[in-house]
Every structure is written in C-alpha cells, then in structure tokens.
Amino acid sequence: MLIAEIFHSLQGEGELAGVPSVFVRTSGCNLRCNWCDTPYASWQPEGRQMTVAEIVAAVRTYPARHVVLTGGEPMIAPGIHELASELHELGYHITIETAATVRPDGIVCDLASISPKLAHSAPDARLDVGWRRKHEELRWQPEVVARWIAAGNYQLKFVVSSAEDLKEIETMIQETGAAVPPGKILLMPEGVTVEALRARAGWLGELCKQHGYRYAPRLHIELYGNKRGT
Numbered sequence: 001m002l003i004a005e006i007f008h009s010l011q012g013e014g015e016l017a018g019v020p021s022v023f024v025r026t027s028g029c030n031l032r033c034n035w036c037d038t039p040y041a042s043w044q045p046e047g048r049q050m051t052v053a054e055i056v057a058a059v060r061t062y063p064a065r066h067v068v069l070t071g072g073e074p075m076i077a078p079g080i081h082e083l084a085s086e087l088h089e090l091g092y093h094i095t096i097e098t099a100a101t102v103r104p105d106g107i108v109c110d111l112a113s114i115s116p117k118l119a120h121s122a123p124d125a126r127l128d129v130g131w132r133r134k135h136e137e138l139r140w141q142p143e144v145v146a147r148w149i150a151a152g153n154y155q156l157k158f159v160v161s162s163a164e165d166l167k168e169i170e171t172m173i174q175e176t177g178a179a180v181p182p183g184k185i186l187l188m189p190e191g192v193t194v195e196a197l198r199a200r201a202g203w204l205g206e207l208c209k210q211h212g213y214r215y216a217p218r219l220h221i222e223l224y225g226n227k228r229g230t
C-alpha cells in the first residue's frame, strides 16, 4: 500500500492524547476537505509502496506499543485489514483514524477514532465539480458511522470552526440512531497554528461544558507546530 510516512510521536488528539505511538499514514483519501492538514496524503498523495511485512518491520523499530493507522483515509488502503490484524497479533494497541466513509467490515481495532466531516469541510473551486460532488456525497454516511459505533470502542471527533457547527453535530448524531454518551463526543477546534486553536478555545470550551462534550486539544500542534512526522 502507498505509505506517506511512518513515525514515532505522541498521540496529539483524542482520549489517548500524550501516549507515545507509532503513526502509519497511508496516502490517498476519498474526500478533499478544504482545510485538510495532510494534503500530502489526500489532495496531492505522495509516498512509497510498502508491503504489510515492510510496514510491520518499520513499526517494530520503535519502542511504542500503540499504533495509529491514519491517513488520508486508511480504510481505502489495500491491505489495511491484514496490517491491523498482524500488528494486533503482535500485541499492539490499534487506533484507526477514519472519517467513517467506509464500513469497518470486521477490521481489528482497539479504538476507532471516528471523525465525520461537517459541511464546512466542502472543497472550494480549486477542485473540479466532480470532486466537489464526490466529497459531498461521501462525507456524511450515518449508516456507516453507526456500524463503526456498534463495532467496538470508539470516540467521535468533530473539527469545529464556529459555534453554529454544534447544531449540525447534534443532527448528525441523531441521524446515526445510536445512543452516543456525550463523553464519547470530542470537539476539536479547527486550526493548524497555536494562535488559531487558542482563538477558538474559549467559546468551544464553554460549549463543551454546557453539553457535557469533551474538549479535544491538538497536542502535536502545541508541541511541534504543524510539521510532518509529528
């Protein structure tokens, strides 16, 4: 499969924030979020072809016991099921970071980090109408999200640009038909600089307090800035 990067860092987002982890970033995505912070794995996918055995060997060179399969969209990478199973058999904790546009179909996973994309993710005129339509058709599939929720341990992570996004998030959760406890819903400010994150932190934190949602910082931005390999 095409791999953009494999690196050792601290998990920056979600309930495992701060945990040393090996990140395997597959290259290629079926969406084109306008604010995508990994364009080298989506808008302009790059990387090198690696076999599952090569990826596992690379992961084993690091001391971490947590592996994050991320992208791009890791669920469209050929061989992702086999990779997750092999790593799990070796005793690794597996997190899958996915926009939940592809069904889990039994993939081995200890934590599904589900990040459905809101309307504000729509790509602008840099992309042709075909891609903009595809993004809109695929980005929100409540039936697929419901399958991920039913499949095992999960967190639902939303990138929030403005307070108005809360209504959309609540509608989306209702549309899944799943009973999602507020503590499973993580709201993450949109932004790839410390300044942009701080500008949204105040009002977003207040909304989390009102609704019982979790505020999700982006630790890797605070520690390293928006750099590849972190």
Ligand code: SF4
Residues within 6 Å of the ligand: 029, 030, 031, 032, 033, 035, 036, 037, 038, 039, 041, 042, 043, 071, 072, 073, 099, 117
């Ligand atoms: S789903 Fe993730 S990787 Fe794909 S375009 Fe959106 S933000 Fe980028």
